[in-house]
Amino acid sequence: MTDILERARTTTLDHGQGLSYDELVEVLRLPDDRVPELLELAHAVRMKHCGPEVEVEGIISLKTGGCPEDCHFCSQSGQFTSPVRSVWLDVPQLVKAAQETAATGATEFCIVAAVRGPDERLMSQVRDGIRAIQEAVDINVACSLGMLTQEQVDDLAAMGVHRYNHNLEAARSYFPSVVTTHSYEERWGTCQMVRAAGMELCCGGLVGMGETLEQRAELAAQLAELDPHEVPLNFLNPRPGTPFGDLPVMDSADALRTIAAFRLAMPRTILRYAGGRELTLGDLGTRDGLLGGINAVIVGNYLTTLGRDADEDLALLTDLKMPIRELAKTL
Amino acid sequence: MDTFCGRCGEPLGDSPHAACDAQLALEPPRFCTACRRRMKVQVTPRGWSAECVEHGTLTG
Numbered sequence: 001m002t003d004i005l006e007r008a009r010t011t012t013l014d015h016g017q018g019l020s021y022d023e024l025v026e027v028l029r030l031p032d033d034r035v036p037e038l039l040e041l042a043h044a045v046r047m048k049h050c051g052p053e054v055e056v057e058g059i060i061s062l063k064t065g066g067c068p069e070d071c072h073f074c075s076q077s078g079q080f081t082s083p084v085r086s087v088w089l090d091v092p093q094l095v096k097a098a099q100e101t102a103a104t105g106a107t108e109f110c111i112v113a114a115v116r117g118p119d120e121r122l123m124s125q126v127r128d129g130i131r132a133i134q135e136a137v138d139i140n141v142a143c144s145l146g147m148l149t150q151e152q153v154d155d156l157a158a159m160g161v162h163r164y165n166h167n168l169e170a171a172r173s174y175f176p177s178v179v180t181t182h183s184y185e186e187r188w189g190t191c192q193m194v195r196a197a198g199m200e201l202c203c204g205g206l207v208g209m210g211e212t213l214e215q216r217a218e219l220a221a222q223l224a225e226l227d228p229h230e231v232p233l234n235f236l237n238p239r240p241g242t243p244f245g246d247l248p249v250m251d252s253a254d255a256l257r258t259i260a261a262f263r264l265a266m267p268r269t270i271l272r273y274a275g276g277r278e279l280t281l282g283d284l285g286t287r288d289g290l291l292g293g294i295n296a297v298i299v300g301n302y303l304t305t306l307g308r309d310a311d312e313d314l315a316l317l318t319d320l321k322m323p324i325r326e327l328a329k330t331l
Numbered sequence: 332m333d334t335f336c337g338r339c340g341e342p343l344g345d346s347p348h349a350a351c352d353a354q355l356a357l358e359p360p361r362f363c364t365a366c367r368r369r370m371k372v373q374v375t376p377r378g379w380s381a382e383c384v385e386h387g388t389l390t391g
Contacts, residue, residue: 058376083361087371097375278357300376305358
């Protein structure tokens, strides 16, 4: 049998197709001394099928904390003893955050709420917020508001939401160890409705939550089956008071292998650095990931934790000769 | 002078909170260092604010 990277080169680089689950497992089992070769292939695949541009996004928490769900990685669940308190952001602050995000060159601004799904109060706040942003800022608005009904999907599409985030979070086989208050199938269903309504689908997950290497490959394969426009890849940042609060930080070589494997699973997707990269990879690893399959970043801070300084990330992109994707090209 | 750790909320006393101090480079404080109340924290793409009902608002 030929070497996995030789086969991966043919499948992903030459043909633009994703690797299978079994092949992804092989990739994730590559020894540390082959990681540079793996990253080089993933970067070549990204450059050939996506180009050198990087999509930059900012995110904001519209409603923080007090969530009824029990996602074991999340400090915003009301079921844990996390110190995160419930807070709502008003519309003027939301617009200010969108303006600050746009000033970085970002083309995406994602409004996030810690909820099972939106109620009428939240939908009303989102409606007012999107209208105010659209009047003041030239930026695409995305939302992440949990599980949706068909009516809510249609409402968000009518408001002009062009991309909706709803992560699978974990592989189907590991999901019950991560969330017990709703099912993997419910999440999958919302993703399907979003795409059917014409919004772009943003769907990714977290790694480093105690899953096996095979379950990491399974998540990548299941995301590839879903075929989202964008895949945000988060690395667990163990939060105090959560069930995963005492897990170790993911090994950086494992994190880089995972980035490359996700790129080889989905050669044409927008693969975004999301939460936890500062802790897992640091400055040098951030650079390695951008040269290993990543072609999008969340700039600045996250929902409850802080990110790298936005100016440092933008300087890194300049250094790597990776231009920021312009707004017109995202529409 | 701070009485409580802004990250874990425990009394500072004489014991070091080096791990908490390191983490506070990556997250805003959650507890008021004067009274230990949990603060209302809002993180934005380029900053954060943390409000204690008794001791006011910190920003970063």
